[in-house]
Amino acid sequence: MELTEFIERSIGRWRSQRSGHHLAFSHFEEIRSTIDIVALEADDSAVIDICKLYNIDPTTALHPFRMSWEGESDWDEDDIQSGSCVLVPIPDPENPDRGKLLREQGYAETIAAVGNYHLSKDGTFTLLTEYDRAAAEERIWFATPNLRFRVSLIKTSSGQGVTTASFSSEIRDLSQSD
Amino acid sequence: MELTEFIERSIGRWRSQRSGHHLAFSHFEEIRSTIDIVALEADDSAVIDICKLYNIDPTTALHPFRMSWEGESDWDEDDIQSGSCVLVPIPDPENPDRGKLLREQGYAETIAAVGNYHLSKDGTFTLLTEYDRAAAEERIWFATPNLRFRVSLIKTSSGQGVTTASFSSEIRDLSQSD
Numbered sequence: 405m406e407l408t409e410f411i412e413r414s415i416g417r418w419r420s421q422r423s424g425h426h427l428a429f430s431h432f433e434e435i436r437s438t439i440d441i442v443a444l445e446a447d448d449s450a451v452i453d454i455c456k457l458y459n460i461d462p463t464t465a466l467h468p469f470r471m472s473w474e475g476e477s478d479w480d481e482d483d484i485q486s487g488s489c490v491l492v493p494i495p496d497p498e499n500p501d502r503g504k505l506l507r508e509q510g511y512a513e514t515i516a517a518v519g520n521y522h523l524s525k526d527g528t529f530t531l532l533t534e535y536d537r538a539a540a541e542e543r544i545w546f547a548t549p550n551l552r553f554r555v556s557l558i559k560t561s562s563g564q565g566v567t568t569a570s571f572s573s574e575i576r577d578l579s580q581s582d
Numbered sequence: 583m584e585l586t587e588f589i590e591r592s593i594g595r596w597r598s599q600r601s602g603h604h605l606a607f608s609h610f611e612e613i614r615s616t617i618d619i620v621a622l623e624a625d626d627s628a629v630i631d632i633c634k635l636y637n638i639d640p641t642t643a644l645h646p647f648r649m650s651w652e653g654e655s656d657w658d659e660d661d662i663q664s665g666s667c668v669l670v671p672i673p674d675p676e677n678p679d680r681g682k683l684l685r686e687q688g689y690a691e692t693i694a695a696v697g698n699y700h701l702s703k704d705g706t707f708t709l710l711t712e713y714d715r716a717a718a719e720e721r722i723w724f725a726t727p728n729l730r731f732r733v734s735l736i737k738t739s740s741g742q743g744v745t746t747a748s749f750s751s752e753i754r755d756l757s758q759s760d
Contacts (some may be wrong), residue, residue: 421608421735427729431597434610521737524704547735548743551605555733555749557725566725571733571749573603 405529406500407493411467413546414441417577420475421453422554424570439486444468450490453505457516458495464502468492493521494558505531521545537561583705584678585671589645591724592619595755598653600732602748615653615663617752622646628668632684635694638672644681646670671699683709715739728754 424433428475436454446465455462465577470525495503505519519533519540528545539559554572559565595618602611622629624643633640650666673681683697697711697718706723717737724730732750737743 419608421603421605422611423603424612425599425749425752427599427738427753430597430614431603432599432612432620436608436668495600501630524702526702547747548742551744552731553747555731564726566729568752569605569731571601571726571747573605573747575605 406525407495407521407523407529408467409442410523410527411443411469411493413549414552415469415482418552418574419577420473420572420574422475422572424568426568427566431569433483434478435475438475438577440470440472442470442472444470446488448490450508451492454490454492454508454516458506458518460504460506464494464497466493466495480513492559505533507533515533535561538567559575583701585644585673585681585699585701588701588705588707589621589647589671590725591727592722592730593621593647594619596730596752597755598651598750598752600619600653600748600750602746604746605744611748612656613663615651616755618648618650620648620650622648625667626668628686629670631685632668632694636684638682638684642672642675644673645669658745683711685711697713712739716745728756 405417417438420437422435422437424435446462446468448468451465451468453460461575468491470488471492474486477485492506492549493503494506503521505521507517507519510547517533517535519531521529521531523529528543531542533540538561541557541559543555544552552574554574556570557566558568560567589629595616598615598617600613602614604611604612616677624640624646626646629643629646630640633643642733644668648666648668648746652664655663667686670684671681671682679701681699683699685697695711697709699707699709701707706721709720711718717741719735719737722730730752732752735744736746738745
């Protein structure tokens with residue numbers, strides 16, 4: 405699978421069921437959310453802005469997209485967690501299965517971030533993003549065209565320890581189809 | 583990583599935190615359990631018996647082991663789920679990264695089963711086991727020597743649909759070390 409196909413398969417509305425494991429305390433968290441992934445044009449001003457921020461030529465971007473989410477955690481049912489960010493893949497010209505993913509806003513910290521991705525032969529997309537005081541690793545893969553899984557780890561900045569692991573089952577919301 | 587190393591790293595006592603996602607109902611299940619993985623000798627009678635059952639030469643077995651578990655689900659706290667099974671890897675002589683895993687007893691159904699495993703270059707162990715009316719897929723990988731993750735899927739027998747997905751964080755219990 406190529407990155408273009410992976411992103412095209414990701415476009416749409418997804419119903420996500422996510423379990424967080426807080427490893428030190430053996431604590432569970434349950435989150436239900438809706439995720440929308442929408443393709444953006446390469447000349448979208450948000451895409452141009454992020455490329456400028458990182459001093460990267462916007463014409464090297466491949467299939468940028470916007471991801472929005474709205475979710476509810478069992479920790480606080482009144483607390484609707486929602487957000488949105490623009491993601492811009494910049495493939496490595498020498499190895500199309502690897503590259504950088506520019507993001508307007510990260511998961512672990514609400515700042516812009518650059519991650520390194522890799523798409524393996526079996527179709528697993530792996531993303532490693534390093535922040536000042538932590539690192540995030542994500543693995544995303546499709547079980548079927550309408551079901552994808554995501555494992556996210558929050559690591560200490562040294563990369564040695566894992567503080568939180570979460571697992572999401574994401575089912576395509578076909579009620580939104582035309 | 584080779585299978586021998588993967589199994590050697592798996593030996594020990596693990597504290598497991600598992601989340602089950604029942605996809606059709608968007609239902610969560612939380613299970614805490616203790617898993618013990620113990621190496622067996624190749625001439626252990628349990629190993630010989632399983633090989634006989636499948637008409638396989640026991641001398642082709644690599645690093646057989648016994649896995650035992652005792653867990654508690656949030657669905658019924660009085661229901662302690664425990665069990666034990668012997669697992670016998672039989673590597674493919676032409677491709678050491680693949681092979682069959684004979685098991686005394688499966689997860690999805692309590693009968694003996696043969697799965698097909700594959701150990702990828704990045705150290706992910708994948709096991710596919712087909713039963714009469716269902717199939718199980720497991721992915722296991724190490725984040726650190728003392729932390730491993732497991733994603734288990736229960737699929738329909740056609741392999742097209744996924745009914746249940748679960749995610750386990752398994753932390754080595756160092757209090758058991760010598």
